[in-house]
Amino acid sequence: MQERAFFNESRTTRRASLNCPHCRTTETYDLHWLVxxxxxxxxxxxxxxxxxxxxxxxxxxxxxxxxVVCRNPRCRKPFEVSGIKTVAFLEPDAPARR
Numbered sequence: 001m002q003e004r005a006f007f008n009e010s011r012t013t014r015r016a017s018l019n020c021p022h023c024r025t026t027e028t029y030d031l032h033w034l035v036x037x038x039x040x041x042x043x044x045x046x047x048x049x050x051x052x053x054x055x056x057x058x059x060x061x062x063x064x065x066x067x068v069v070c071r072n073p074r075c076r077k078p079f080e081v082s083g084i085k086t087v088a089f090l091e092p093d094a095p096a097r098r
Contacts, residue, residue, distance in 0.1 A: 005043045006054050007036035011064075016084055018068065023075040031081065032064040037090070059090040 013030045020027070037059045042051060063086040067078045 003053070003057070006057050007038055007059070010035045010037075012061075016081075018079075018081065018083070020070040020072065020075060020077070021079055022077045023070060023072050025070070025072045025075070027071045029068045029071075031068075031084070033061045033088075034064055035059075035061050035090075058092070061088045061090065062086065063088075 012033050012035050014033055015028050016031050017026055017028050019025070038057055042054050046054065063081070063084065065081055067080055069078050070076055
């Protein structure tokens with residue numbers, strides 16, 4: 001059974017403040033992420049090995065953008081996204097407190 005069967009996939013954008021290494025300006029960029037949220041139940045037809053993988057898995061996000069273009073009109077050079085983790089684990093939904 002593939003790992004994709006354990007997750008619901010969606011795409012989202014998050015803002016990040018990045019520095020252009022060429023012109024040294026700081027701007028806010030929209031970065032694209034792939035969000036994989038763990039399903040509530042194990043998919044049907046899973047064996048013991050898949051059950052163990054499902055119990056260990058958790059929700060996470062993967063950064064899809066590796067380069068952005070500088071927003072400074074005088075620069076406009078592409079640069080690599082650095083200083084941001086490419087994989088971010090999501091916290092499980094905590095019960096509401098009273």
